[in-house]
Amino acid sequence: MCPTGAPAQAGSPDLAELTLRVREAERENAEGRPARARRRLLPVLRTLDAVPDGDPDVVRVRAWALMELARSEFETHGSADATVQRLDEMVEAQAIQRSQASGAGWPGLRPAVAGLHGLLALRAGRLDEALTWLDTAVMHIADAEPLDACRMLLNRGVVHAERRELGQARADYAECARRARAEGFARLQFKAEHNRGHLELYAGRLPQALARMEAAARTMPGQWPIALLDRALVLLEAGLVQVADRTFAEAAAQFADQHLPHDVGECELGRAECAAVRGDSAAARQHAAVARHLFRRRGDETWVVRATLGELQADAALLAAAPEQDAALRRRWASVSRRAARVEELCRQTGRPLWALSAACLRVEADLARGACDDPAATLEMLGPVPVEAPIAVRLQARRVRALLQLAAGRREAAVRDVRAGQRDLRVHRARFGSLDLRTAGAVHGTALADLDLQLATATGRPGSVLDAVERVRAVIGGTPRVTPPEDPVTATLLTELRQLVAENRNLQGRPASDPGRDRLLADSRRLQHEILARSWHEQGRLADDRAARSAEVRRALSDHPGAVLVDVVEHRGEVLGVRADTSGLRLRRLGDAAPLREHVHRVHADLEVLANPLVPRDLRAAAARSLGEGLEALQRTLGAVVDEGGAELVVVAGGWLGLVPWAMLPARRGLPTVVAPSVRHWLTHAGAAPRRPERVTAAAGPGLVHGEDEARRVAGLWPAASALVGEQATVGRMVELLASPGIVHLAAHGRHEPDNPLFSSVRLADGPLFAHELDGGGSPPHLVVLSSCEVGRTSVRAGGEALGMASVLLRTGVGAVVAATAPLPDDTAIRVMTRAHQLLRDGEPIAPALARATAEDLAVTGQHVPLQVFGAPV
Structure with a gap:
């Protein structure tokens, strides 16, 4: 402030x-x-x-x-x-x-x-x-x-x-702003209005905080590093760790230019928190040490204490990551405990109760780690309740420590209650965001609590408990927030500018990557993307009905689908776990180490990239084909325990990188309907919910595809009263309307997944790209969207485990199922497979068996795997 x-x-x-x-x-x-x-x-x-x-x-x-x-x-x-x-x-x-x-x-x-x-x-x-x-x-x-x-x-x-x-602060700021306005003190009026935005941060209303700070900044142009520092604090609380870190660094540079070492130290503390949240404990310790040095040189003893706390937190994280807890490690934990106790007392003496709470939690964690907590019940009493005014990271830390103490006291059910209370805190915190960017970013704060929830569940050995725990985490992350502010003219202008830059960049594709023109366009594109996302951060959210699915609901649903199998897979502490559910019950399977499985997935996608490139020499293509076959067999061996046991219809519920597994391409699944769902709740909501005859079918084609317009006309010709949008008819505005209307939408277009900024993954239309960010989530979305486009089924996994991409955003807006490619899709393959799938769909087949049959038939004829996948639910 x-x-x-x-x-x-x-x-x-x-x-x-x-x-x-x-x-x-x-x-x-x-x-x-x-x-x-x-x-x-x-x-x-x-x-x-x-x-x-x-x-x-x-x-x-x-x-x-x-x-x-x-x-x-x-x-x-x-x-x-x-x-x-x-x-x-x-x-x-x-x-x-x-x-x-x-x-x-x-x-x-x-x-x-x-x-x-x-x-x-x-x-x-x-x-x-x-x-x-x-x-x-x-x-x-x-x-x-x-x-x-x-x-x-x-x-x-x-x-x-x-x-x-906060009430007293609000009154003082308001009176300051009133007097400053009357006297013409513009700088003081700006500071008072900016600080009123900071109060919204403390109240947990982060979109309002950013909006107020931005409004204040417009009244006082120029470089204001203190405003950057406060903005970074809001972004960190929201979970936008990378953006927050860059903003802290920018503020620190400006403070350093102005010879303000105390403020540089506060920025270094912020960067330490960013590093800690993203799991880089060594960097967190380094930033906290720099801050402590700056504060000590100035004699800012209170802030020296805060920086010392940051170093201790990093030390504890490094100790917790150690593979084995031996005697030497226990001695280091004892040192952390003693130092944390001193810091805790100093924080209380200087009137910093929230800092003291963090230090107390750290002390308790250290004692638990070295087995030195003799009376966990008394320690729990001493720790006290979790203060509602604490930042979300501190609240979740306190909830987790309380749960660990309950476990140490032998009170498992009480531990479960503390974990779920923390998940409710995070759910309410993230529900305040209308922006999908903020809502998914906020998941990063809940990773440690989610890990403990899953640990408690796996310790029971009950598959239903494991499934319930995984789905609780997905419910916290999930929901259907508005992705972009409605009818925002500034955002519309920025999107138009971004589309123009994309078109310019396409004209420069033949130039070398080091070309200055391409560098300029890339920098301008990133700037516009940031400005567009920043405007969406002001949008307020709503607490949606995103209750976690329960294993009992899964059993009831499967009783209505004989032969169907649901598999819920998750990574936990370096191991992949799978819960397989069918009409005979639920079974928990341990599928092995995550690292080799992740490597196989990466290799399969690399092979698919090579095979989709017509310029690759024949011998290299043959090597890639062999490698692809070996990779799929390796995945089959690892995952066979959950996908091999028959089942005409398989629903795989997977998040993060496990959603990138080519489930439909596994040898055991060829020709069989396979769906990858983001959550069990999505499957329960949308499975079988589509009408037998779609209300409307629209097929559209973007520019630049050899067979795109022909594909759109063929698909439309298969359905009664369907329409085809080709040429200048297939615009961004028209597609946005269709994606908020019921029926089936088929789009043949160039697709692009943006790994660094997945909300700007796009499909190319007549007037430029349609970005995932533009998908609003309003209206009554289609029950089925077919994206005959390269790689738009891909996702990028953010810190916290949330995956984002074009297909995943469509599912969040309420679309029941999305057909999309997880790798480049050749034009001639697309028109063959898509036409056949629509024939089967028209004749009454659901989308999953229709696509499975179409891809299997094409593989039998061409020998080429088709990287198309049904995401969502078997509509």
Whole structure:
């Protein structure tokens, strides 16, 4: 947040030049150039020291200069004791003069100096002391100069916010903004409005926080590193770890240019948290150590404690990742426990209860890890309830530690309740986001709790418990949020610009990758993508009915589908687990190490890329074909325990990288209907829900495909009253309408998966690409979407395990099933297989058996695997 500090202006014409120089120094301090301000102030004070104190204007200018000097000294050196002592002596001398009726003095001196004390205590992290001083300043606000009055209100608002006294903070910011507006103090008005956005962060309303901060920034153009720092804190709380880290780094660079080491330290702490969330404990420790060094050099002892806590958290994460817990490791855990206890006490002494809670959780985890928690029930009592005002990461950490203590006390059911309470916290937290980008990013905060939930389930040995635990995690991640703000003209303009850049880039495809024109277009495209996503972050979400599916529901549903099999697969602690469910019951299968399976999946996709490229030489294609066959056989051997046991219809529920397994291409599944669902809830909701005859069938073709328009016309010709959109008819706007309307939509178009920014995966239409980001989720979406496009069935797995891509976004918007390719799809293959699949679909076959039969027939004739997959549910 933006604290501030400086007093009033002087008016004596004899002091005009000195007043002007002090005002310049005040501006330099406010703009983050404290060293320059100090150089300007020292000669001013030498001049003023030679002037007698009788004139109130002299007192005012001297006090103003001293307060600005104190501020610049504190920011550059971490201490301003001598200067503050001079100000205290001035206040005391004026009080004596008043008591002796020997001079009126300057009434604004006392509140101004009290406000300065409050600011310096705030910057040093001593919140209780800061509040005492600022309360004193505000008590005398009637005597204060207008600028000082605004500043003391602003800074007291920051203290209240840090203490999570949000109502008091809101009132102080509002009054500061009102006074600043009336006096024309634009910079202070900006800070007050920006800080009101920070309050939304503390209240857990992250979209509103970002919107308020952006609105404030528009009123005060220029570089404001404190605004970048606060924005990064919001992005980190939302789970956008990479964006937050870049923003912290940008803010740190600007603070460093302004010689503000304390603020650089706060940015380093933010980067340490980002590294910790993404699992890079070594980087987290390095950033926290840099922060501690900066704070220690300045004497910011409270912040030294906070940085030490960050180092300890990184140390604990590194110890927890150690393969074996031996005696030496237990000694290191004991060291972490002792240091965490000291940090916890220091946090309590400095009025930082949330920091103290994190330290306490760390201490308890260390004791549990070394087997030194003798009375877990008493420790649980000491830890206390989880504060609702804590950041989501702290709340989930506390929930997890409480669950571990319950387990240590032998109270498994109580541990389960704590885990589920944490999952509810995360579900409510993420439901506030309308943006799919934010909602999926927020899953990163829940990984440790999800791991514990699955550990509790696997310990029971009951397959139903494992399935329930996996689906609870998917329910927290799931839901159907709006992906983009409705009817946002700015976003529409940005999307148009992005489409133009994509077209320009296509014209440069023949140039080398190092071409400056291509580099410029790539940078501009990334900038526009970021701006488009940033606008979506302001959209508020809703708490949808995304209850987790239960194993009992699966049993009931399978009783209505004789011969159907559902397999729920998940990676847990480096091992792949599968729960197989059919009419005979549920069985838990341990499928082996995840690492080799992941490598086989990667190799299969690489082979498919080679085989789809017509320019690859024949001998290399033959080698890739052999490698593909070997890879599929290897996958079959690993996964056979859950897919080999018959079953005319197989539904695989898989998330993350397991969703990239070519399930339909496994030898045991050739010619058999296979569906990959994002969750059991999606399968239960959409399986068999489509009408026997679609309300409408539309086939469209984008430009640039050899057989695209012919394919669209053939598909439309198979269905009564179907329509074909070709040429200029197949526009982005028309396709968006169709994807929010019931029926079947078939699209033959060039597709592109963007691994680094999957919400900008796209299909190419007459007027440019349709991006996944544009899919709104409103209306009544089709029960079936067929994407006859390359690679749009692919996904990118974000931190936290959530997978995103064109097909997965369509499923989130409410589409029942999506047919999409997980690799490049040759045009001639697409027209053959798609035409045949639609014939079977028209004749009454559901989509999964229709596609299975069409691909098997094509494989028998051509010998080429077809990388098409049904995602969603067997509609």
